[in-house]
Amino acid sequence: MPTFELGPNQYGKAEIRLVRVERQAGGDRLTDLNVSVALRGDLAASHLTGDNTAVLPTDTQKNTVYAFAREFGIASIETFAARLAEHFVATQPTIHEARVSIQQHPWQSVDGRHAFRRDGSEVRTATVHHGPYGTQTVSGVTGLVLLKTTESEFHGFAKDKYTTLPEARDRILATSVDATWRTAGPPADPEPARAALVEAFADTYSYALQQTLFAMGSRVLERCPDVVEVRLSLPNRHHFLVDLAPFGLDNPNEVYYAADRPYGLIEGVVRRDGAPIPQEVVWSI
Template sequence: MSVKLGPNRYGKAETRLVRVVRDGPVHHIQDLNVSTSLSGDMEAVHLTGDNAAVLPTDSQKNTVYAFATQHGVGQIEEFALLLARHFVESQPTIHHARVEIDEYAWNRGGPHSFVRDGGEVRTCVVHHDRDGRTTVVSGLKDLVLLNTTGSEFHGYIVDPYTTLRPATDRILATAVAAQWRHARDTDAYGKSYEQVRSCLLEAFADTHSLSLQQTLYAMGERALTTCGEICEVRLAMPNKHHFLVDLSPFGLDNDNEVYYAADRPYGLIEGGVLREDAPDAGFAWE
């Protein structure tokens, strides 16, 4: 039997970076989690332990800190592009770089005082290779949404193990993880982020939902038809079930008022929406 090396990559995961910009008495803060991953001529290190082609993960971490000092951070997509291009263009053995960044928001409490925002996390993933192909994917995660009505679920398959009752009025709640691929370069990632986020929120609120799948598609469709610079949206939406509590044993009515919020198990709905003429991404998004 013969074996061979398969696809591989390595890097430094979750480098924590907090950058403070002091503008006189008023300070500004950016809080990032940066993960780098590189691939290329890595056969020797796997087969014989020869490290000549390997840029240490510690060097990748230090590059993140050095570039934050030398170039600033700005929009996370721009910072990820800067890092990815540097790794590929500075090291002949590195053919592909993947940089993923999560950004945690802070709300201002004073000129130099901040309160951690409990809302969603902004994300991006950038791929760049030696052939000059680049993919920029922006996104968010942990965006918790809930509609108290306007959601139904019925007409589904009923088999011997089905106990779920049809619902014509239910709570619909989820924690959205969304990613959207840019069809072209832009210098307005922040504006694009706010626009897509607004589309997701508006479509979730506006859609009378017969299924979470329908809502997912409506959210992706709204983003694509509104934001011309993106060409594909992928969403993962857990169904955060809310079950009406049976209060009849206590002689009480429960007219869609008191619910039990279950954390697990949960339905997980995932899907993508893309333009028919969307260019090939060139890379897997992961």
């Protein structure tokens, strides 16, 4: 008879939508979050026999998120995630590890009082793991769309019989940045890291998106001494010159076709030389 065993497993409440309004005399503050909780521990009985003695309901996890938002507020998504993760491990004897991931959707006031506008596709992120190894925090941003109209080239690349791409001495460079960064100690203010990413993209004369990736990661490490590692994923949002010759018109780098797919995807890690790198916590599922 074949035998089977239970492998790694976790459970939790995913994508808890939370909007908190801080009522202030000088204008309200709006925080818009998407919170996901995952817990690990002595949970085999629930899988093997349906015994739920060790299972804290996911509905309770959802309620905890809302209650903590009211009781403690949300100073930053990193501190809010850490408070939740530590709570679940500390209060549930069968839970030994917790992972809380948060996405923050930015809103900007339009009147300084009560009206807001949503800021595009950019989302702030934070993931906190808490368990026997301590607490680890990774901050980041996703969907940060950047574009340069010039100061970008791409030439000298390998060619074979299937290559049709012409070499470019002047092109549009566009991407949608997904970035995460680790700190050696407690999480720091994420804005300097984000600003460094944007600044490096803008002032780096690029001969390849790979070069821009390294410049962006390096700038974060230069500006943020607590950051020890930056991970970047940069899709190349291709812009192709339109051939206007059939209409008797030239096209001096003015009219482009913006292609959404397929796209090049450049990914990499930039680390501080010689600095201790935190051991990454990887949950296999």
